[in-house]
Amino acid sequence: MSQELNYKHLYYFWVTAKEGGMSHAAARLGMAVQTVSAQVRALEQSLGHALFKPAGRGLALTDAGLAALPLAEQIFQLGEQLHSTVRDAATHTQVRLAVGISDGLPKLAVRDLLAPALAEPHLRLLCHEDEFEDLLGDLALHRLDVVLSDRAAPPNPNLRLYSHALGSSPLGWYAPAQWVDQARDHFPRSLATVPVLLPSAHTAVRPRIDHWFERHGVAPRVVGEFEDSALLSTFGASGLGVFPAPDRMRETLTQRYGVVWFADVDGVLEHFFAIGTERKVQHPLVRRLLGQG
Template sequence: MNYKHLHYFWVVAKEGGVSRAADKLGVAAQTISGQLAMLERSLGVALLAPAGRGLTLTEAGRTALSYADRIFSLGEQMLEALEANAGAGALRLTVGILDALPKLAAHRLLQPVMALGKPLRLVCYEGELDELMSDLALHRLDVVLSDRPVASSGSLRVFSHALGEYAVSFYAAPALAAQYAPRFPASLAGAPLLLPTRTNALRGRLEHWFEANELRPTIVGEFEDAALMDTFGRHGLGLFPALSMLGPEIAAQFGALPVGELDGVREQVFAISGERRIRHPGVEAMLRGGEASPRQ
């Protein structure tokens, strides 16, 4: 068997089409199509079939994909083992972090990994959920930190592990905090707010809380990236939400003070993995840390 051809098939199946696979691999779509045809001829079965504008797996294709998943997963594990040997036993953990997830929260969640007491090589990538899930499926990431669970679909088999849910507060630059902290939450009526965009799971909970408290604040900014939102909040553009437990870090890093905690609003955090049973010691440490304090 030509394993290069099998790898092309594997990426096409994971990406859902030849064009996306070509972009991921940096090769021409015609090259992938030609090598897929050669693979199917060598195996004597069709692995993919047209479905609208894309492709779908045949029954033989699903069988082949299950074996390819194991083959290339072992290949990634081999590389990690060799890197660990070359790095004198250093533990390598590659983490994808959703861009909407607060960076201070990600740092807090990764602290149990850094406290394992062994040499660590931590590699972090930030991006949108679809992009991170694609890299997880290709075994480029060990785990993804997300603000929402992800369900398995099609050839993407993933598992969502709850790390905890945490109370949320509004923070602001000192002048704004002094203005709006008294009479909170009634003081938020007409207050300038910086909020995550509607793609963020927290946004819906915030809007429900505004409605329940009969508040109509003024939204002066919406941000996909939590760190960018915090930066604008630091410079006094408006009040911004963040985890209550991060108050000391937010004060030290952004000079912002708490305005008030939002009763009943929780930020959820999940570790998304490609396996139900976590085997990476770094991810296991992160899950144990989440179990120790699931609600804060």
């Protein structure tokens, strides 16, 4: 490759392409828009071709930009791995895995989903919880190795992400001891009188639960909504109300939280996904999570 190529200029082009515009790239990089724009123009001048063109109020890649982007992807994918690979090779002690946890994913299921990677004896696990879209941006910039979520990544030709289904789990209804008998009596009509806790509308499973209520003709007595499933379970266990949760968490809920399973949320499933990037060199622990290693 030409020694005249400035990799800093290439990096700003790469981030701008990923973020879909100069202002978003500047925000991601913590720099002024003018600085990012100047760096990208310098790269275009050195290559002798425009990489972006106006598109409405934003930018789109030119044919030259479309050709440059996958090469930049490979360069910075490998670059992201350089420090950790060298350190791990030198120390022989740790294997770093950076995982993004979507805020809509049931937190009590995360350890179960990560179980194949947790078997690594020298694991250094970094978990970061955030909103789904922000995690996908960090994944595309290779700040994360994988994202665990309750939904697949939406199609986006600029991000080049893949979604791997990790399975699904039926939902069940759980109750603290003081509400079990009343919740079981004339179920599911009982959910119109006992206090009910639900995942917030931000989660992927909530529309399916709402449809379940509609199907059974029940207007639930909702007293709380939570984005964080661990908080939902904690408040439910404290006596605030009954709540739905994946059956794969039943043992944890009944033993750790002391709640009682009393009915199925028939026909409703919680789905689990691992989302990664299309890397030439795949992280070995991500491959293990996907059942490929």
